[in-house]
Structures are given as C-alpha cells and as structure tokens.
Amino acid sequence: MTVVLVLNAGSSSIKWRLVDGQSGAAIRGGTVERLGHDASEGTGHSAAIRDLLAELRHEPVAVIGHRVVHGGSKFDTATLVTDEVEQQIEELAALAPLHNSVNLAGIRAARAAFPGTPNFAVFDTAFHRTLLPAAASYALPAGLVRRHQIRRYGFHGISYQYVSARVAELLRRPLSELRLIVFHLGNGASACAIAGGLSVDTSMGMTPLAGLVMGSRAGDLDPGVLIALGRAGIGWDQLDELLARESGLRALAGTEDMRDIHTAAAAGDQTACAALDVYHHRLRHYLGAYLAQLGGADAVVFTGGVGENSAATRAAVVADMEGLGIRIDPERNGAVAGHSRVVSHRRSRIAILVIPTDEELEIARQSLAALNT
Known part of the structure; x- marks a missing residue:
C-alpha cells in the first residue's frame, strides 16, 4: 500500500489526512481549527504542524502532498518540492500573505520530519490556467502588466477540480x-x-x-x-x-x-x-x-x-x-x-x-x- 500524507494548511485551519494511494480511502485524518490571525507569520500553524508530524513520524509515508495557494505564472501543475521551488513559493507569498506562508510552514516541517520522502506542491491557481484572456486581463498599461505579472490568477482550484468531477458523477453526464x-x-x-x-x-x-x-x-x-x-x-x-x-x-x-x-x-x-x-x-x-x-x-x-x-x-x-x-x-x-x-x-x-x-x-x-x- 502506498501511503500519501496530505497537509492542507489554510488561513485559519490545518486539515491533514493519510490516504491509501491505491484506493483513495482515508486511513485517518483530522482538522485543527480556529488558529487565529498570525497566519502571515505562520507561527501558530508551524507549532500545530510540528506537533502533528511528531505523532505521524512512525507512519509508512511514501509521498507528501501540500496545498499551495499561489503558484503565480511559474507553476501550473503538481511540482516536486526542491530548495529552489521552496524559495519560489516564498517569493509568491507577497501575493497571498495569509496562505503561502502557512503552506510553506507545512512544507518545511514535513521535509524535516520525513527526510528523503518526496514532497509535492499542488497549486490552487493551476486549475485557472484556462481562464479566458478577457477574464484574466486587467485594463492596465501593458508594460506594467508584463513587469509585475499582473493578471487574474484565481484560487480554490483544487476544490473546483474535485467538485466539478463529482457533479458530473452525480448528474450522470x-x-x-x-x-x-x-x-x-x-x-x-x-x-x-x-x-x-x-x-x-x-x-x-x-x-x-x-x-x-x-x-x-x-x-x-x-x-x-x-x-x-x-x-x-x-x-x-x-x-x-x-x-x-x-x-x-x-x-x-x-x-x-x-x-x-x-x-x-x-x-x-x-x-x-x-x-x-x-x-x-x-x-x-x-x-x-x-x-x-x-x-x-x-x-x-x-x-x-x-x-x-x-x-x-x-x-x-x-x-x-x-x-x-x-x-x-x-x-x-x-x-x-x-x-x-x-x-x-x-x-x-x-x-x-x-x-x-x-x-x-x-x-x-x-x-x-x-x-x-
């Protein structure tokens, strides 16, 4: 059985789950809620994640998946986390200060707790790479837009991808x-x-x-x-x-x-x-x-x-x-x-x-x- 550990660190909560990679069944999981408003620093989240990973250190985790809110124009698919990727996620925190910092706290804690285990960042913005140009564009000077990568990126893409597939199943279409x-x-x-x-x-x-x-x-x-x-x-x-x-x-x-x-x-x-x-x-x-x-x-x-x-x-x-x-x-x-x-x-x-x-x-x-x- 391939065990996947998922860390979904949000602005006010941390959801986690151990998933059977073959069946998709949940082995176990939980949620830490109402973490407050220190999310831009990630301090409360970091402590909660460290405590969680300490409990899970003996689990046979083969791969770790992380929700990352903002992938900017750099990331449009699930990406293996390296030191360089970690740095790029940190740079993108300026665009999602309530989120990327806590996402990064989970990544860093997991890489330290499970050395040698591959970590993947799954980006909320990736689903919206198909936005119509008219919907993605702002009416600003072109040079400014190019220099600062100004566009509509969109978020909650991981949820939208899952939910839209479930709607099709439920409606049988x-x-x-x-x-x-x-x-x-x-x-x-x-x-x-x-x-x-x-x-x-x-x-x-x-x-x-x-x-x-x-x-x-x-x-x-x-x-x-x-x-x-x-x-x-x-x-x-x-x-x-x-x-x-x-x-x-x-x-x-x-x-x-x-x-x-x-x-x-x-x-x-x-x-x-x-x-x-x-x-x-x-x-x-x-x-x-x-x-x-x-x-x-x-x-x-x-x-x-x-x-x-x-x-x-x-x-x-x-x-x-x-x-x-x-x-x-x-x-x-x-x-x-x-x-x-x-x-x-x-x-x-x-x-x-x-x-x-x-x-x-x-x-x-x-x-x-x-x-x-």
Whole structure:
C-alpha cells in the first residue's frame, strides 16, 4: 500500500489526512481549527504542524502532498518540492500573505520530519490556467502588466477540480457537456464559472483579496477607497492588515465565524442580519454575472464549510430566481446531510447541488500522478 500524507494548511485551519494511494480511502485524518490571525507569520500553524508530524513520524509515508495557494505564472501543475521551488513559493507569498506562508510552514516541517520522502506542491491557481484572456486581463498599461505579472490568477482550484468531477458523477453526464457555477464558501470564499470542466471565469484575482465577502477580507472594493485612505496617512502595512485581516464579516459582524453570525441573526441581532445581507448580495451578484458569461447553466453548486452546511445561505443566494430557471426545494435544502446531494426543486431547470469538497483526496491524486510521471 502506498501511503500519501496530505497537509492542507489554510488561513485559519490545518486539515491533514493519510490516504491509501491505491484506493483513495482515508486511513485517518483530522482538522485543527480556529488558529487565529498570525497566519502571515505562520507561527501558530508551524507549532500545530510540528506537533502533528511528531505523532505521524512512525507512519509508512511514501509521498507528501501540500496545498499551495499561489503558484503565480511559474507553476501550473503538481511540482516536486526542491530548495529552489521552496524559495519560489516564498517569493509568491507577497501575493497571498495569509496562505503561502502557512503552506510553506507545512512544507518545511514535513521535509524535516520525513527526510528523503518526496514532497509535492499542488497549486490552487493551476486549475485557472484556462481562464479566458478577457477574464484574466486587467485594463492596465501593458508594460506594467508584463513587469509585475499582473493578471487574474484565481484560487480554490483544487476544490473546483474535485467538485466539478463529482457533479458530473452525480448528474450522470459527461463533464465536457456541463456548464457549472460553483461557490466555494469558507473563511475564504470564491465563485467559479466552469464550462466543460475548464475554468472560464472566477471571482478572486491576482491575489485572494478580490471577489466575494469573506471571513476577514472585503472582496471587491473600489481602488479609490485605498487611494483616499493612503492620502489620509494610512500606510501600506496598515492597508495590508485592513484588507487581509480586519475586513469582511469580521468588520461587519465582529466575527468571521459564520456559525456565530447565524446564531446571532436568528436571535434578532440586527448587525448580524445586516452582515448576512451584504454577504448574500455579493453572492447573488456573481451568480447573475456567471449565468450571463456561460449563457445559462446546468447546475449551481455549493461547497466549502459554509456552502455545505448553511441552508440559509443557499436559500438566500437563489431566492426568487424561478424566472431564471433556478428553484430550490426547502425540504431537501434543510435536510442535514454530509453527502453530495441535489437540493433543487423537481421543477427547477437548473440543478442546485451541495457537494462536500475533498481537497485532500484531490491533492493525494495529483501528488501520486506527479510522482509516477
């Protein structure tokens, strides 16, 4: 049996799993949650990863796969980690400060704990290499764009790749025929328009700061706001802190934990209700945009911690869209279930699905494929 260790270090959690490389079955795994906001330094994550690897040091690990958020223009496939690759991932941390640093903490700890075991970096940006030029390009001077590699890269690609394949299985249709709008909703959140299994548009941009309202990120923002704040004397470091750690739901509701926000809203807290209104409004905006970009859709899909578990959010996003062919079934949507399922009404022309993502399995698959190649 070939055992793959997967480390998926996110901005607020670390997921890990030992995977049977032959069957894809999970041997064991777990999640460390609510690691706080020192992610740019990776300190809390590093300690948690060291403790985890100490427990796993006697496991017969043959290969280690790591989620890495930003691969820039350098990486478009799973890549064997060398000292040079490690350095390049560190350089790209400027584009994803909440993520690449903690991804790198996992890589360094694993290389030290399992010397001689191959480590592979699997990049979230790789799935979006098929973005249409019109979707990937910003209206900036060409020289500036080339010099600084400015473009829309997109993120959550590992999740989108896994989920889109699962949708095809569930609908019993070839992925090549499907037009999908997928919402990956967690502490970080994004939307993706997928045609024939390929990413054609996505809400995050050059960095993971763009798009939807997120746990501590504002998402789409008029750049003039930042110019005004800069002229008011707020420095670059303060702006970085503001955009990455002090905005989004954290700013609107006082917490980025959607579970706490829903609890407060259900109790009548008007601040929590207003925060949810802003959050849902942005989701509906992207749903409409991607329906237009794709010329319709075969399915709207929800994944990620919020997408999978918040029936209220799913219902709010697709409310009053019967005229567009989207109708949710309240009973199906409200049922508590941990498996992939259809939650649309039987008369809905566009299917609505909930698909639990499995980034760890996808990372294991891609790491093994790269090893064998």
